[in-house]
Amino acid sequence: MAFLDINGLSKTYAGSDGKPFAVFENVSFHIDKGEFVCIVGHSGCGKTSILNVLAGLDQASAGVVVMDQREVAGPSLDRGVVFQGHALMPWLSVMKNIAFAVKSRWPDWNRTQVTLHCQKYIDLVGLTGSEHKKPSALSGGMKQRVGIARAFAIQPKMLLLDEPFGALDALTRGVIQDELLKICAATHQTVFMITHDVDEAILLADKIMLMSNGPGAVIAEIVANTMPRGRTRNGIHHDPQYYRIRNHLVDFLVNRSKLFQSGEGGDRPKQPPLVRPGLAIDASPIQPRLHGAHGKVTPLVVSRKH
Amino acid sequence: MIKSEALRAGILSLMFLLVLLGIWHVATLPKEQAASANDEYAKLMGKGAVKTTGFPTPAQLGETALKHISDPFYDKGPNDKGIGIQLGFSLARVGLGFALAALVAIPLGFVIGMSPLIYRALDPFIQVLKPISPLAWMPLALYTIKDSSISGIFVIFICSVWPMLINTAFGVAAVRREWLNVAKTLEVNAVRKAFQVILPAAAPTIMTGMRISMGIAWLVIVAAEMLVGGTGIGYFVWNEWNNLSLTNVIFAILTIGLVGMLLDLVFGRLQNLVTYVE
Numbered sequence: 001m002a003f004l005d006i007n008g009l010s011k012t013y014a015g016s017d018g019k020p021f022a023v024f025e026n027v028s029f030h031i032d033k034g035e036f037v038c039i040v041g042h043s044g045c046g047k048t049s050i051l052n053v054l055a056g057l058d059q060a061s062a063g064v065v066v067m068d069q070r071e072v073a074g075p076s077l078d079r080g081v082v083f084q085g086h087a088l089m090p091w092l093s094v095m096k097n098i099a100f101a102v103k104s105r106w107p108d109w110n111r112t113q114v115t116l117h118c119q120k121y122i123d124l125v126g127l128t129g130s131e132h133k134k135p136s137a138l139s140g141g142m143k144q145r146v147g148i149a150r151a152f153a154i155q156p157k158m159l160l161l162d163e164p165f166g167a168l169d170a171l172t173r174g175v176i177q178d179e180l181l182k183i184c185a186a187t188h189q190t191v192f193m194i195t196h197d198v199d200e201a202i203l204l205a206d207k208i209m210l211m212s213n214g215p216g217a218v219i220a221e222i223v224a225n226t227m228p229r230g231r232t233r234n235g236i237h238h239d240p241q242y243y244r245i246r247n248h249l250v251d252f253l254v255n256r257s258k259l260f261q262s263g264e265g266g267d268r269p270k271q272p273p274l275v276r277p278g279l280a281i282d283a284s285p286i287q288p289r290l291h292g293a294h295g296k297v298t299p300l301v302v303s304r305k306h
Numbered sequence: 307m308i309k310s311e312a313l314r315a316g317i318l319s320l321m322f323l324l325v326l327l328g329i330w331h332v333a334t335l336p337k338e339q340a341a342s343a344n345d346e347y348a349k350l351m352g353k354g355a356v357k358t359t360g361f362p363t364p365a366q367l368g369e370t371a372l373k374h375i376s377d378p379f380y381d382k383g384p385n386d387k388g389i390g391i392q393l394g395f396s397l398a399r400v401g402l403g404f405a406l407a408a409l410v411a412i413p414l415g416f417v418i419g420m421s422p423l424i425y426r427a428l429d430p431f432i433q434v435l436k437p438i439s440p441l442a443w444m445p446l447a448l449y450t451i452k453d454s455s456i457s458g459i460f461v462i463f464i465c466s467v468w469p470m471l472i473n474t475a476f477g478v479a480a481v482r483r484e485w486l487n488v489a490k491t492l493e494v495n496a497v498r499k500a501f502q503v504i505l506p507a508a509a510p511t512i513m514t515g516m517r518i519s520m521g522i523a524w525l526v527i528v529a530a531e532m533l534v535g536g537t538g539i540g541y542f543v544w545n546e547w548n549n550l551s552l553t554n555v556i557f558a559i560l561t562i563g564l565v566g567m568l569l570d571l572v573f574g575r576l577q578n579l580v581t582y583v584e
Contacts (some may be wrong), residue, residue, distance in 0.1 A: 055491055056490075056491070057487055057490060057491065075490040075491040075492075075493060076491075076493060077491075077492060077493050079491065080491070081487075081488075081491045083484055083487065083488070085484060087482075087484035087485060087487065087488050089485055089488070089503070089506070089507070090582040090583060090584045091506045091507070091509075091580075091582040092506075100492070100502065101488075101492050104492035104493060104494050104498075105492070134582070134583070136582070136583035136584065154492070
């Protein structure tokens with residue numbers, strides 16, 4: 001059994017016309033220990049709803065989430081959450097924001113222990129020197145780092161990130177992505193992350209889950225990142241696999257994500273297929289330039305409907 | 307620039323004050339006696355040739371003020387106490403009533419703010435009770451409590467409870483969901499959540515309610531003390547009116563204003579202390 005097992009998860013609301021309205025349906029996937037998984041999909045397809053269920057902040061209408069052989073029912077310190085809007089408490093300093101989490105995790109620790117532990121994570125995200133600043137005195141990127149430090153500091157079994165870099169400029173985002181990669185590599189953290197950014201997903205994730213458009217969204221397929229770990233922001237562009245994966249993801253988002261809508265019929269997968277874009281032709285010599293490499297993308301497992 | 311503007315505003319304020327005092331001074335100048343026919347009558351009445359309008363001049367007020375301030379705490383029986391003692395009585399009543407109101411309003415506001423059900427259930431009561439003038443409670447208070455001093459405190463209580471209650475409930479209900487979610491994912495228990503998340507998050511709103519309450523309480527105490535009598539700055543005003551000593555009345559009015567301003571300043575400071583920038 002995998003570390004995190006999600007089986008047949010659905011979230012349904014009573015619609016305004018009395019008919020049930022499904023945000024997402026029959027979502028099943030699993031995450032292994034130490035794996036970094038991204039979920040990509042259009043806005044409003046229910047990514048955050050899935051994350052909220054995993055976090056225990058929301059309840060699914062059907063299905064189960066099992067983490068480490070235990071069913072997820074309600075929030076837990078085993079799952080650290082980095083919220084979309086950083087969610088720092090503005091009346092507390094950086095140190096105290098993190099200490100709030102640390103004291104929740106280890107209520108018996110004395111002040112020195114808490115401070116030392118917090119300092120370790122503040123240093124880890126590169127905020128040394130800003131310990132006693134209030135969030136209002138920090139830039140967007142620094143706030144998000146505090147959010148990440150807070151989530152890491154409780155040493156959760158799993159980290160849930162809800163579009164943590166959505167509001168950041170490209171430069172800051174790149175720097176924090178690198179840091180996240182470094183920390184995850186060092187701590188073997190299991191991560192589930194929502195993102196809009198295809199490049200971010202390819203850089204960070206070992207497995208990218210593609211979510212179809214809502215309502216009634218499903219996980220259409222799971223794309224394995226065929227580039228090995230140790231990816232760097234500057235390096236991945238030189239790997240021909242990068243464009244194959246990227247094209248596959250963009251093609252999904254632009255063309256195929258809408259083909260899975262409720263009622264469209266047959267190809268709503270129960271267990272989403274695992275796709276490895278580009279691998280079949282990977283044995284061939286590296287293509288020098290891959291612009292317009294659409295044709296090189298391996299045959300899709302999920303057939304396109306017309 | 308800002309500093310110089312503050313300076314200019316200060317100078318302007320001072321000028322307004324001088325103009326005001328000037329008008330006052332001219333308006334209350336003693337008038338020459340018009341007819342000499344009344345001289346004998348005036349002599350009979352034991353007065354000189356000058357007649358005042360009865361309204362004190364600024365100089366007279368200054369004299370009275372000096373006299374009061376130089377000896378604020380004398381006590382020569384029930385009708386003659388120093389201004390400091392009278393203010394002390396009023397402040398003690400306001401403080402007690404206000405503290406009691408805070409003890410009731412803030413926990414109750416918490417409950418109302420957290421539970422939409424209780425909010426809806428209690429809302430009609432609050433809406434009906436809130437607009438009642440606190441002095442309208444006075445007869446009931448006097449009848450049931452049978453003590454004028456405690457009745458005064460009760461009136462302060464009832465007038466300061468509403469802004470605090472409503473603001474606390476509003477502040478608690480408006481705490482950002484994401485902060486509550488953080489607390490939830492960290493498995494924070496209810497007591498810690500209340501004191502370390504909801505209270506600081508709602509503190510600016512609660513403090514605004516307390517500031518409004520204090521303002522109202524200070525308005526009401528004067529009227530209440532005029533009614534119940536005995537002690538306090540309100541009673542002092544009424545007593546001096548009965549003595550026809552307008553100088554003392556004006557002095558008391560100014561004192562009430564100054565103390566009210568100081569109270570508001572204190573609460574303004576407290577408000578700044580708990581306010582956070584998002």
